Amino acid sequence: MAIRYPNGKKYNPSVPTQKKKTYDYSFSNRGKSLEDELNETNEYYLAHGLAVIHKKPVPIQVVNVRYPARSAAVITEAYFRTPSTTDYNGVWKGQYVDFEAKETKNKTSLPLQNIHTHQVQHMKQVNDQAGHAFFIVHFSALDRYFLLPFEQFHPLWIRMENGGRKSITLEEMEECSIEIVTGIQPRLDYLQAVEFWIQRKDIDKDIERQERE
Structure with missing residues (x-):
């Protein structure tokens, strides 16, 4: 088709991987795509009443x-x-989450060429409405996962638009993101990173308010 x-x-889609109905948390799970891992994690969240997050049709x-x-x-x-806008959206603890999943084989940086202007505009609109917009990035060669908040990503995108670097270095990713620690069930519990990020934002707001007072 x-x-x-x-x-x-x-449109030239990549070859789809076969979806499994059961969870497989052995080391062979590392061969799965980021989308597969996120879909299984979201199924786990839904089954345990933790969140309602789906891949957008x-x-x-x-x-x-x-x-x-x-x-x-x-x-x-x-x-x-x-x-298309972003890959996933849904509700967690009464809060709206909206994110894009990106996977790279590059060991030193995340190229920005596969992120589109209309996606960035959509995420900014979500962020402006107090929703939680972010990227989940997988450096597959390193088997490392990061949650990159939109407000940390946006200055790096503006840098590219102004003629600067067309990628985000691994060092920048480590500085601006929250690394997602893989587990067993689910393997990619990214909502832990979301919760840490939100708590950190709340602390920063309290500090700013105290400084103004």
């Missing part, structure tokens, strides 16, 4: 359909109706 963006360019406009049999239909061409 040929799927195209709204501007007509062809992508709206597609079907253009051509082929009927190889009377009881079967095959979509041969389709377009994305609108540009």
